[in-house]
Amino acid sequence: MTTADLGMPVSGLQNVPPLPDDAPRQAKRDFTSDQEVRWCPGCGDYVILAAVQSFLPELGLRRENIVFVSGIGCSSRFPYYLDTYGMHSIHGRAPAIATGLATSRPDLSVWVVTGDGDALSIGGNHLIHALRRNVNMTILLFNNQIYGLTKGQYSPTSRPGTVTKSSPLGSVDSPFNPVSLALGAEATFVARAMESDRAELKEILKAAAEHRGTALVEIYQNCPIFNDGAFEVLKDRSQQEARIVRLRSGEAITVGAEDDRKVLVRQGSGVMKFIAEEQAETGEKGAVVVHDPTLDDPSQAFQLSRLDTPDMTHVPMGIFRQVARPTYDDLVRSQVDGAVTAAGGPATDEDLTALLRGRDTWTVG
């Protein structure tokens, strides 16, 4: 699904110059830098990197107009491996830096790469404010439920009871659900994907890039060293069908294989519940929930985000919310451009002199 399908007026790439028609076709190698990739063997970040490198040509943009900004953590090494412009900044601050860049440069496709510790712990404030402002950028949040680069402490998304170096008796922290958090922060685009499902990931990346506003994509990513197998039940073919809830716009929300399919209904009290498909057909146990990420009211999307439990009985994947709202950077620029236009164009030397003099001057000599 694309923003055009939703009848949205403007793409997130609206002001970013496209490749000329006669330019050679871009390939994955065009977005691969000459730097040696230094993640641990088996890290999920490799899979995401490959997916992004092979996806970027689909945008049809000039490499020089793409910028990746990251914070600190394993995931934040990402920009070094992409042959675009990139900045590896400081812990948690990438959304703020990207806000300054995206607001001042509408001709850029701005991406933030962050992790669960970077985005939700030290950088939580910047994340929620970027989402509420709706700055035109795409945030890829790699969630491995652990601090990797500092060698294995529990993170703000670790499940309760997680035993780590800093929680030998099990973590007593209550985790964030990143999707719920983003929806609560007035996000206009929120999605979740699995690192291992490349086709789905690329589809979501494309929708996110084309969304005008802040798009948050949570990507479940395995850390083979400090939290191996955190998402194994979702990757295990024998279990994934019973657990992964695929969100598809306009369709009923179901889980399970064909012979054991359950359908999500909303009961009279408003509570959502999965019931057997044949029971759902009668309508007696509640109205079948049809997914609509474009609903202005985020309540249904939020309810869907709460289907996700720490034991991963049911985990929704896909686009939770995708709505149009004026972006902060467009509004800021329209105020500045409007003032410049109303004054007859860019300030001349005389205009500056008039500004410096102000209203109250006197002359000597």
Add this chain to the structure above:
Amino acid sequence: MTSRTVQTLDRVVIRFAGDSGDGMQLTGDRFTSETAAMGNDLSTLPNFPAEIRAPQGTLPGVSSFQLHFADHDVLTPGDAPDVLVAMNPAALKANLPDLPRGATLIANTDEFSARNLAKVGYPANPLEDGSLESWHVHPVALTSITVEALAEFGGLTRKEKERAKNMFALGLLSWMYTRPTTGTEAFLEKKFGGQPEILAANLAALRAGWNYGETTEDFASTFVVNPAPMPPGTYRNVTGNTALALGLVAASHRTGRPLVLGSYPITPASDILHALSGMKRHGVTTIQAEDEIAGIGIALGAAYGGSIGVTTTSGPGIALKSETIGLAVSLELPLVVVDIQRGGPSTGLPTKTEQADLLQVMFGRNGESPVPVLAAQTPADCFDMALEAVRVATAYRTPVVLLSDGYLANGSEPWAVPETADLPAMAVDLAAEPNATDDAGEPVFRPYLRDPATLARPWAVPGTPGLEHRIGGIEKADVTGDISYDPDNHDRMVRLRQAKVDGVVVPDLEVDDPTGEAKVLVLGWGSTYGPIAAAARVVRNAGHAVARAHLRHLNPFPANLGAVLARYDRVVVPEMNTGQLAMLLRARYLVDVRSYTSVRGLPFTTVELADAVSTTLEEVS
């Protein structure tokens, strides 16, 4: 009309004092504008509490505005007022200790009720118990006369009428000192254009104040202070914060790069954010950030994209921005960090002035993290130093800290407004093409290949084809900018960054030593410029020789500073901290400087500095 004399004075210091809600800052501002229009030189000192409205009539709620104007050049807002306007007992009690015996006191008798007197601990009414007989007291029923003068305004409540009493006071003082009120009338028309009755009432109160002076017999004379000789030019009155905002816009204009301010509200820096947010017509983008860290992050992101990135704050904000300043040191991108210093530590004295962030901005970061540091010396100098900060930042691709303080920020003085064409040229070169060739002879871009003269690296902004590169806070290999943990490379990069900042070209320090015979040098920085210059004048008028110099560049120091220090038997360094510049000078030049310090949240008085200098002069005579 009574006949009265007209006296000519060479200088006057007036202090308006009242409750926070009495409009004293506005009254002071308007009197200042009228005085500037008269062609006097002047200097102002607003002094107000951090609380927006402390309990009415209490000492913590007292707000004041002091103005020094003269027929000659004015260096400070004046040590002590010649005239105190006290709008209530609290204002009298808080300010009387500063009022020299024999000075004039105008008191609003209406507010000297038993209740208000009790609030501030006056056992009896000082206007009536004889305790003020050493001063010229003019009791004026300011509130009730104002209300009476506005009797015809049926649509206004008594409270609304009372609120115009500051305009009555302004009218009275304007009459006393022969100031025109046309500027204030125009100001009120703009301010209350949409509320015709309020406008008319304020104008009526202003006129009533003037007429009161003219008709009452209480005032034996009016005063004239003739214009001060000033170089030809077009002048305006300007506060430090306004001048700083204008300087940033002028720098953007001269560099041809858009200005992006990322800022979080903080006293006493917020007025720069307010001013710049109203200058969109000049292509200025202001982003009010979610916190101090985001403020500088936004500025840095904009700088990466080719804008003039600026963040404005005060000391507590600098503490929060430190990590990002360090990132900017590593990225070697231009960035301007403005610190309007206030009393610290912690929240400290938010509305009072201090110079205690010097060591914080010099050293308050992890690792070897040198940044150029500049300091403005007068309100108008904030304009020049804002331009200089942008020059250094863009020429050397470095974060620059510009120090001002609460005294400069809110204080004002006349400023000879420059013509745009006379401002320094500030061309900025963005990298446009590869700057090296690789082993195969192919053109490549090396993001950390430096300009041999400035050691600045290229400013290559996203959107430039062929220059795609990655930068970050991890140590980078010299020239290529790739990640490097190599020990020798780190040592080299640390020294290169230091050498770049050490090599920033700054003007030589100018010494003011009229006789050339001085044995004592008074060296200052920042807002102590006025008090030091005034103190030197006092000492010289008493027949002594003293030299004076003022640092506007604190890192790097001017190249001749060591030689200047060596020329004098004694170096006195007055600072509104406990000796921060003194520590730097001792460390750098092994000079046994004399630190003279005060951290009272107020600027030095001329008298105390003159005494300090005289004491040192006696030692060497």
